Amino acid sequence: MRRTQWRLKLVFALTLLAMTACTPVQPWERGVLAKPQMALTPNTGNSGLVSHVYGSREAAPASSGDAGGGGCGCY
């Protein structure tokens, strides 16, 4: 448990660090960010299927979505 807390703190600290590392990006500088390969979840048809399978084989939820559904996956 203690190790878990330590890890959580580390991740939190890294996230904060990352956010302070931001540089202002002007609207006309955002072309790269709008490319399809830069989307947070690219190739979505495929990723939905793959995470559905992870979710039915592992204890953790495959993606922290709020969609609900998915059925039993009891097999």
Add this chain to the structure above:
Amino acid sequence: MAVTDQAKHSLKENPLAESGISSSLQALTLAALALPTLLDSTIAVAADDEMSFQYGYYQEGKRDLYGLPNQYKPIRVDSLNSSTDLKLADRINLSLNYIQDTWSGATPITTAQKGFMVESLSGASSHVNTGNSILVDKDFNPLEESYSDAGTLQYLNQAGDNQLVHMLTSASPETRKQVNAKLGYEWDEAAMNLGGGVSAEPDYNSYFINAGGRWDFNQKLTTLNAGLSFTNSDISAYKMPQASGYIDYSRQQSSNVSSDSQIIGNRQDWSGSLGLTQVLNKHAVISSTGTFMRGSGYLSNPYKAATFIFKDPNQDNGLYPKGVYQAELISALENRPDLRNQFAWDTKYVQYLSGIDGALHLGYQFFIDDWGINSHTFDLAWEQPLLAGWSVTPKFRYYSQSAADFYEPIYFFNQKKPETPSHSIDFGKLPIQNYSSDQRLSGFGALSGGISISKSFAKGIQLNAGFEYYSHAGAYKMGGGGENAYADFDYYLVNAGLNVELSALSSRTFSGNDHHAHHIAHHAAGAPSGVMFEHTLDQAGDVMVGYRYMYGRQAGNMMQGDSNVSDSIVAQQACGNSGCSLRPGYMNMHMHMLDLMYAPTDWLTLMLMPQFVDMNMTLESLGGGDSEIHRHSTGGVGDLGMYALFKLFDMDGHHLHTAMGFSAPTGEADIKLNAGAHQHEGSSNSADGGYIHYGMQTGSGTWDFKPSLTYNGQYAQWLWGGQINGTVRMESQNDTGYAFGDILQTSAWGGYQLTNWLSATIRGIYTVQGTVRHEFNGYHPRYANVDDPGNYGGRFWDVGFGIRAVVPSGNLAGNSFGFEWLQPVADDFNGYQLQREGALSANWSFAF
């Protein structure tokens, strides 16, 4: 297992992709269009109207049972997912999603040492030696009684007997269907959506609702996301017929959540999430989301059992020497806590690789729950666009979890079995409350890797395909201490999909030619929806994408020829000499077809038609006996159609064309039922339940020749036409021994174009189909009329009522939607069959 359905919305998750539309930034973005890189991005942004189809095939590897027989096929799942995103108005989006999974195969039900297993006499499977006394030493090691060379009894722990192994059971195919919808509204710097859906399968029905919001600030460099969802699930699982006798279901009975044959339960799942996405610089984005989930109610898996061994350390029965104990072995349905609080923290980082125009995706998830499980997931993907619209993405993932506090592969109790007055186990007096041996709650790690490729075509169409291999092993657990190797398994997943960007298409096709308008007129006046091969494409280079759905239902009276017959006649005559014990209650068939057409020249159109089929039916008892209703379902990929359409005659108002092609046997003609599916007939100990009947197979199993000739006519607002088509089986029998009868169908129709976007048709159809030729060359018990090859085909008359609408303007201009209901007018069945109720055809198509 609540499986989240992270629908689609790649673009929506990219705050910048979305910000380009209808915002004050639009002007700036447009001003910057001179830059070539931004041109690409705005095309991506425009993809609000999108349709996609995705097929997936999951195949698990065979489990290692350490020498015990295992004839079961491993788990396989066929999945179909189709989704549509539509922009209803400037700021309103609607997304619709349909998912269908059909699964079958063998899965572990419980675990025990090999020495506690019994090999089944039929050689099919092994089961836990439940309910019997077994011999163990003081440490619960299994002992075998034998004679030594000197002729005295000895009790030895044999090599290999301590090996843990799974007991497997196998399930006949089952289908789950899910429909969900989401409605979203966008402001300049915020968005909200509301959604919901239902998921239905024979033993598990859920409905769910969700709400989400997004808020952009800090000049859209920072985005806050929040979401909430609620899922209610009702479980009504049939007790496993193959496991009856091995599993003690009494705990569920005593707690009043079970009927005689079913386990009834309810669970509710809440989830809430909060996330932040931050643009770090021109080339990097990070996103972090925390999700809290709370599940309550029946959270167990109704198909998993835990095995208990009770050994009274003070026993003295005088039968065995010191150090040899009689122990009792019992498998009971697993019992997880009825509350689970979970927290997951996901972080994703995307870095652009400027030299090669690729993007690196790094992800990490930490998960913890109050069952004692915590997990870490690391994933890595490299998205690399290549030349000519190709892109390739290699992926790698590592997952590791610790076991639940109450998880054990097998439970040893150094005590006498606590008993109820009727000598069954008294669960209230067990030293533990919760128990599960489900591998999902064990400690393990998983390594997986794969690759996806996609190809974008200029006309807004994208094809994609992927492969992933996944290996689950106790030894991969982070820090060691995972489950032993007996629980290891692997699987592979292949998928293929099609994406169509509707808005990109229409804006492009409308830019400056009236080709499109011609299409609209052509399709609005088209043939009824149920007619296949009804038109060719107009010009060389034209492409059409379509989706076709057909539903057919049989229900009602049993018929012989053209008249109703009583159940008693069916029982005596419809199954050959032995008589029938069952009759169908209903049978539903659903077919999902993709319609892909391309014209290499003006006179030739090529057509490819992949299909996905699923069927379900009930069988009812004929005349007394057990009154149980048997449900069967099958599903998966159907036969693949490949056709060439030739224009024969084409002038104003009159079009004649012929289609020639083949149907390849990509569907299955050898689907079997499991043992127990026909348990009422006393065959439950057989390894397999035999082939499921001809009509429930997903394919014909034969190569079929499918010619057709079609005429379309039009004058002013009137339209008419006719078609004759055939299906000729090119093989006299398939690999499993039979062939369906040939089919000849003729139809004629007339219609009227009511407005420039709507037409109505009426059609008459006559169909002749032969009986099934030959029969299954393997075990196929004849319980019902459908099991007899003579009870297939016939002569059928139908009337079809159809409408077709073509969107005349706006983003979706040119999309054609058709519906047709076929009403049976007269039947003349071969042999004995269930009355037809009707059929529905619906199709969507878009040509450009």
